[in-house]
Amino acid sequence: MTLKGAIGNIVFFNAENGYTVFQLISDSDGGETTCVGYLPQLNVGQQIEVSGKIVTHQRFGEQFSVEKFSLAAPTGSDGLVRYLASGLIKGVGEATARLIVNSFGDDTLSVLENSPERLAELRGISLKKARAIGEEFNEHRAMQEQIMFLQSYDITLNTAIKIYRVYKDKTESVLKSNPYRLIDDVDGIGFLSADRIAGSMGIGKDSEFRLRAGIVYCLKDGAEKSGNTVIEEQTLKKSVGELLGYDISERAELYEETVDNLIFDLMARRFEDGEKAGLALTRYYNIEKNIAGALVRLDEEAPAISASFKTLIEDFQSANGVKLHSNQRRAVEAAFENGVTVITGGPGTGKTTIVRCVSYICDA
Incomplete structure (x- = not known):
């Protein structure tokens, strides 16, 4: 269903997400x-x-839910005056808007866009104000044009607003150069969404952009969902092939070239162990390395705490009406004897009780 007309009143506008009534x-x-x-x-x-x-x-009854839109210049002098006086440009009220429209008529929007200095010909408008009016008018116009550009590739309005807030006036140039940047730059856009947008923009399934994005996505997915910061390359090739819909072995040269470029760009690192090789995103490798280093330093440098644990544990048991299992008692002692202690176990195995006991002893 399509409706066409003029915007009569802005009832509500959320500047954060663009929701409008x-x-x-x-x-x-x-x-x-x-x-x-x-x-x-x-x-x-x-x-x-x-x-x-x-x-x-x-609560509000029937409404028209907008899925796509296009804008056209307002028509007629009254329409132009309402448009300019609507709050579009700071400092331009109805009187100034009418002065501009009466002076330039049908050329008003062209003057604002291309020759805003001409506004200084009018009484009460300085050259500085004329330029400010032109700059604000063109910023607003550019935003609407970028959103409409995104719509032309079947990008929903909500997603288009998110994309524009990241790239601003560079939206069109960024997406035309590499739409897969959306995965890293825009919250809520994953590989599949970026791939659909890339396909609608004519980027082929064999593109290096697409392969590169697929490799990065699989490495990131493996680290964040499975904790695997390094993925063995045969496993990685299989995952990337399933994601992209083709056999990586048939594009082995392109794959190696793409991996080499990722390594050269310091985005990935390759690790070899005998006949096996693995790949990791540099960011996750550095995070894991820093955590490992911190744990080693903590384990080596933290002094052991000497205390009568048997008495303190018994005090905790009496105060809380519980009895620790021998393994729980050992875990409590280990927490004080080592710089780092990892306590694991399924639900109901007493991990929380161990932590409560450690806390009790620290406060004793």
Whole structure:
């Protein structure tokens, strides 16, 4: 379903996520429709065409949920005045907007976009203010154009707003150069979403961009979900092939070239152990190395604590009405005898009781 008309009133706008509620005045019959959706900042008087569906809000009744939109310049002098005076440009109220429109007529938007210095010809507008008006007008226009660019590749409005907030006026150039950057730069966009966007932009399945993104994604996924900071390369090739939908062995040269580039760019490291080789993301390797180093230093440098653990443990048992198993008692003692102690066990094996006992002894 598509509606076309002018923006009559902005009821609500969330600057954080772009959620907007506005009134659309129909071109066909002048009727008003409440529209909702994630949109760039709109302005009263703008011509807009929206596609979506009718939904029923539990409190506010029927609304038009916007899924796609396109904007056109406002028409007529009244429409231009309402547009400029809507809060689009700081310091431009109705009187200034009418002065500008009466002076430049149908060329108003062209002047604002291309020759804002001409506004200084008007009484009450300095050259500094004229330039500020032109800069703000063009920033706002660029934002709307970038969002509409993203929409042209079937990117939802909510996602488009997120992308724009990261890249601003560079949105189009970044996505055209390498849409897989979205995976690392924009929260909530994973490989599959970026891959769909890349495909719609004409990036082929055999692209090095795609293979590189697939390798990085599998290494990251292995580290974050399974704790494997280094993945054996045969396992990695299988995972990447399943993700990308082709046999890596058929593109062995491209794979090696891509891995070499990742290593050269300091994004990945290769480790060899005899006939086996593994790959790791440099960031995760460094994190793991730093943690390991800190644990070793803590284990070596922390002094052992001498105390009558038997008496203190018995005091804890009496105070809390519990009796520790011999393994639990040993765990408590180990916590004081070593710089690092790892306590593991399934649910109900008494880990919390051990920690409570250690805390009790520390406070004693």
